[in-house]
Amino acid sequence: MKKVIFILALALTGSMTFAQDTPLEISGSADLYYKYDFSKTANIPTSFATDQNSVSLGMIDIALKKTTGKTSFVGEVSFGPRGQYQSIPNGDDTDGNSFHIQNLYATYAATDKLSFTAGYMGTFIGYEVISPVGNFHYSTSYLFTNGPFQNAGVKANYAFSDKVGLMIGGFNSSWNFYSADPFKGLNAIGAQLSLAPAEGVSAYLNFMDGSESGTIVDLTAAFQLSDKFKLGLNAADFSNDGDTGYSGVALYPSVAITENFGLGLRGEYFKFKEGSGDESVTAFTLSANLKSGGLTVIPEFRLDSGKDEYFVDSDMAPTKSASQVSVALVYGF
Secondary structure, eight states: OHHHHHHHHHHHHHHHHHHHHSOEEEEEEEEEEEEEETTSSOOOOSSSOOOSSEEEEEEEEEEEEEEETTEEEEEEEEESGGGTTTSSTTTTOGGGOSOEEEEEEEEEESSSSEEEEEEEEEOSSSSOOSSGGGOSSSSOOHHHHHSOSEEEEEEEEEESSSSEEEEEEEEOSSTTOSSOOTTTOSOEEEEEEEEEEETTEEEEEEEEEETTTEEEEEEEEEEEOSSSEEEEEEEEEEEOSTTOEEEEEEEEEEEEEETTEEEEEEEEEEEEOGGGTOOEEEEEEEEEEEEETTEEEEEEEEEEEESSOOEEOTTSOEESEEEEEEEEEEEEO
């Protein structure tokens, strides 16, 4: 009997050791920036990098991932303005912020092709992301600012092949909230069709429709046209009650001049629909990426022009254009 107990103890210890030895993946980023708007005030209404003539904080972001057998778990938290009150729905309540959960979800891989995920997830919609290590440019597009940041719900992913995949899910009807209206629950449906028709080409057709969030159709694509030249694309149309919503398109050409130096341009056209003000903006952002180890220095010049007097000048008088320069330090680990 003692021998049996001893063998069971060894087996239990071995299984516990195996679970503990499963690598815990830790990744994240830290960033800060200096920005100067030539109007001498914060003038361009997109997310982040809002402080004028100031060396300011972005955020510290820490992501944890654990995989054991067929299951995996992801938790990601951020500290600082970019990851807190600038990207969650409690507005400028800085006193009420200590940190923000960016991701908190679990995945079960039923087969090599089929997996199920539930939790609070960074949105599958759009080209740009909250963490600056995922973007070439430090400032963000109008499409990013006006689209969802996170979606809570459940989803299924199925890989038909290496070139075609499909995601279908049910989500809380409001963007960026981890809890649903108790009377409505998961009443938003979302889907993503992913395509990789050739080497260096990927495309994602995204859709979400909910009674509160409205309907959004979004296309993102990337084309690695050569070893050095890449072209990104984002186009979206969003509609809510009545004529409210927006539509827009952005192109992201970039060239890797050397292994540690690249140049990129974002050209964007964005238009609010009639019920949301009927304003349109054309924006051009020229950025460089200078890399050394985990550090990326991003100097940037941005020029936005509106159809109407959407901005203000240095005398606070309405004007049709706004321009700014910035330098960001982004460290990824």
